[in-house]
Amino acid sequence: MSAPTDLELMMYFDGELDEPRASEVRAFVEGSARARQKLDGLSLVGVAVEERARARESSFPDLTDSIMARVSAEAAGRTADAQEPHADRAPEAPPVRPKPLDTPKKLEIAAPAANDNGRLIFGLAAFAAVAAAALFMWGRSTSQRRRSPRAPRQSSRPSTPRSRPGRRRSDLVPASESPPSAPEDEAPPPSAEVAAVDFGSRNGMVYYVAVANQPTTTTVVWVRDE
């Protein structure tokens, strides 16, 4: 059995140590004077804390009692007011009304007025802004549709020189289907994009020739005449 740590001793003292460790610690404490001293010390501290807590508790007034006292006092005052017409009753001392709680003055201002339409106006303003944006976008889109009734079909994939084997007419395939061998951002646009080509039974190649100081490459379609 190992000697209990201070934490285990505290847990044992508080009754929070689980079995079988609690039994082991109990046996250890019975055989160890030092451990018993520690437990005594813990007991003293516990008593001191408890007394201190009681002292503090007694220094605070009981909130429930004070509230109930005020309520009963107010009820007594109302009863006295209701019985005032009876002349045979001796006049009583004015009832002690509870002191009103210190409520912040802001509460009065924050209370909503019956005719306050601020939220409605904000909502209307937001709606107007949204409607304005929608109208503006609608106007622009309509005008753009009118300007370009249909977009032209075109291939926009420039590429570096590449070869294309001969194809029959029935196999006509857009040239843009083959992946370009260079990134689109880097390749300058060709002088002519080959959208579709049919070399028949011959072998053909499409080259894009880059020339210094020219913003475009030059398209060369080369067909072997055999």
Added chain:
Amino acid sequence: MRRTARSILVGAALLSLCGSIGLAGAAERGSMARLVEQPAPATSAKAEILILHATNDGKGIDPNIGKIPELTEPPLSSYNSYKLVERVDLELVKGQAKEKKLPDGGKLGLTLKEITKGKKKDEPTKYAITTTLEKADGKPFIPSMEMNALHGKYFFLAGPKHQGGILVIGIKVK
């Protein structure tokens, strides 16, 4: 005080609504104005046809051809001599096929399909063209080729054999 704030809010809302309607109207009017200003879409273009005879006889490039640096770059540089055979302009009309007879007896066919103006200022006009090449015996050499050519830029067709060399055809649409 509250009434003043409400008046200001109502005024702002009305102003924003009126302003937005005005903006939308202005955009519409602007687009209408641009529509009116736009010229009628072009239906024709001019194609400059350059027919060259490429050989390896060591004579170099004919000065009549002009400055075409592509002739000295691969693959066209596989021939060291280029002679100008003919330079001719063809008037291409949209949808109509035009033909040009070649020195080897074959035919070059060009059909203008579409003209697309650049949307931006620096974007060139593009011409959708269908090109065909026929041999002298009437058999197709290039049965069909659809291209989108940039305005004022050459593209080349090369390959038909002719007198110890090949024919190279440069086409520039403008």
